[in-house]
Amino acid sequence: MRYSNLGLNEDSENPLYLQLADKLRQAIIRGEVTDGERLPSIRGLSHALQVNPATVVSAYRILEQEGWVRSRPGSGVYAKHKKSLFDIGTDLSYNHFKDEKIADLAAGTPSPDLFPVGQFKEIVLEVLDRDGGWAFEYQHSAGWETFRQTLTRYVKETVHISADPSAIWVVSGAQQGIDLTAKALLHSGDQVIVEHPTYRGALGAFWSRGADTISIELNPNGMDMDILEARLEQTRPRLLYMQSRFQTPTTYSWGKVELYRLLELAERYDFYILEDDLLSDLYFDAVPDPLNIKSVDQQNRVIYVRGFSKVLLPGLRLGMLIIPPKLQGLYEQAKQSSDIATDGFLQRAVDLYLQRDYHKNRMEELRRQYQLLYFQTVRAVEQYLEPLGCSFYRCNGGLHLWLGLPRGVKSAELYTKALERGLRIMPGEAFNDPSHIRLSFACIEPDNIEAAINKLALCLQASSI
Incomplete structure (x- = not known):
């Protein structure tokens, strides 16, 4: 295999080490790297x-954690083939799939048709006229001061968090926020508690630092707190990673009692909570109470990360961290060793977008649109899939459903059959759970939902024969 031909995209929001791990994993799955073959040296x-x-060290660590390679001290890193339903011979990305012949129930971000292109174009031109060349100057590692002040108002109004501008750090996307946390806080051998199942990009960030992850099964109200406390008695983790609202992929939201107890345990056992807030404000009924765990954090135990790609433009490499004061020196070192500072021009553009309150109308529009899509998807699943033995949790928010499959049906096999029929889904193997699939209504037209779900039902019936 010609390793020099592995195409890594430096402009992608996906970090290079995750891209490299994905490329090498697929090469092993496809047989381009044989079982026992020695991979190149670092x-x-x-x-x-x-x-x-x-970058190579981090990618090899991830693959070793997943069981795709094994390291031999003093000898090198060797490929390790394994039978896995993750092997579906295609890309498991979260991106949109632009093909009119394919119904897309896999995309994890809003449809491009809903993007505020006109508003953003107007703002970009205004920033250039207003600031000229100064719009492109380097910023402090923490971000442009004016933008951080705007973000203080934004998080107060939008996600109910009171934060001083000094606590807010601008990052190049939510994934970088997770990466910086791993780099700032974790060392080889440290332990991180995670929800199961959870976001693969976060696992990759923790494993890249040599940390060990401890998975605790998620239920509709969060983790079982007695099980969590028993684990805390056995080990002292440095970090707990969570998504408190409309979790990916389960769609579960933590209960109020569980959130407050988690804060109590964090203080008692001296660990930090990394809250990855994807879509807490994309709810379809009453506002969750609390909206997130950071909003009720009185002891500065929560590190809060949020990206803007879900509410502005996908691929927009901009996000924010809210960091406890005592950790800011560690984050500054981590940020400066990563990309020094986040794009200043982009900060100025999004700052103006938020100051104009354009985001408020956009969220109202998204809630209306996705509430309609959610209920249409639920009705179609109830009509076509539940009679076949499927199950799901009614989440009333977010962008997808987490569909439990009938006994004996594996999601990777269903993925293949669905793709053959012109339907794209996200198999549970992407989250290490082959008994489920993720059904996203983020990028499908309302008129196409029933037909797509009916098509999936036909695939299920074929899988059961």
Whole structure:
């Protein structure tokens, strides 16, 4: 295999080490790297790809955690084939799939048709006219001060968090916020508690630092707090990673009692909570109470990360962290060793967008649109899939459903059959759970939902024969 041909995209929001891990995993799955074959040395592969050796180290660590390679001290890293339903021979990305012949129930971000292109174009031109060349100057590692002040108002009004501008750090997307947390807080051998199932990009960030992850099964009210406390008695983790509202992929939201007890345990056992807030404000009925765990954090135990790609433009490499004061020095070191500072022009553009309150109308529009899509999807699932033995949780928010499959049906096999019939779904293997699929209504027209779900039912019936 010519490793120099592995195409890594430096402009992607997905970090290079995750891209490299994905490329190598697929090469092993496809047989391009044989079982037991020695992979290139860290120095050799970093030279071939023109990347930092740390990128290769991180990718190899992730693959070893997943069981795709094994390290032999003093000898190297060797491929390890395994039978896995993750092997579906295609890309498991969260991106939109632009093909009129394919009904897309896999995309994880809103439809491009809903993007505020006109408003953003107007703002970009206004920033250029107003600031000229100064719009492109380098910013402080924490972000442009004016934008951080605007974000203080934004988080108060939107997600009910009171934060001083000094606590808010601008990052190059939510994934970088997770990466910086791993880099700032974790060392080899540290332990991180995570929900199961959970977001693969977060696991990759923790494993890239040599940390061990401890998974605790998620239920509709969060983790079982007695099980969590028993684990805390056995080990002292550095971090707990969570999504408190409309979790990916389960769609569960933590209960109020569980959130307050989690804060109490964090203080008692001295660990930090990394809250990844994807879509807490995309609710379809009453406002959740509390909207997130950071809003009720009185002891500065919660590190809060939020991206803007779900409410502005996908691929927009901009996000924010709210960092406890005592950790800010560690984050500054991590940020400066990553990209020094986030794009200043983009900060100015989004700052103006938020100051104009354009985001408020956009969220109202998204809630209306996705509430309609949610209920249409639920009705179709009830009509076509529940009679076949499928199950799901009625979440009343977010962008997808987490569909439990009938006994004996594996999601990777269903994915293949669905794609053959012109339907794209997200198999549970992407979240290490082959008994489920993620059905997204983020990027499908309302008129196409019933036909798409009916098509999925036909695929299920074919899988059961």
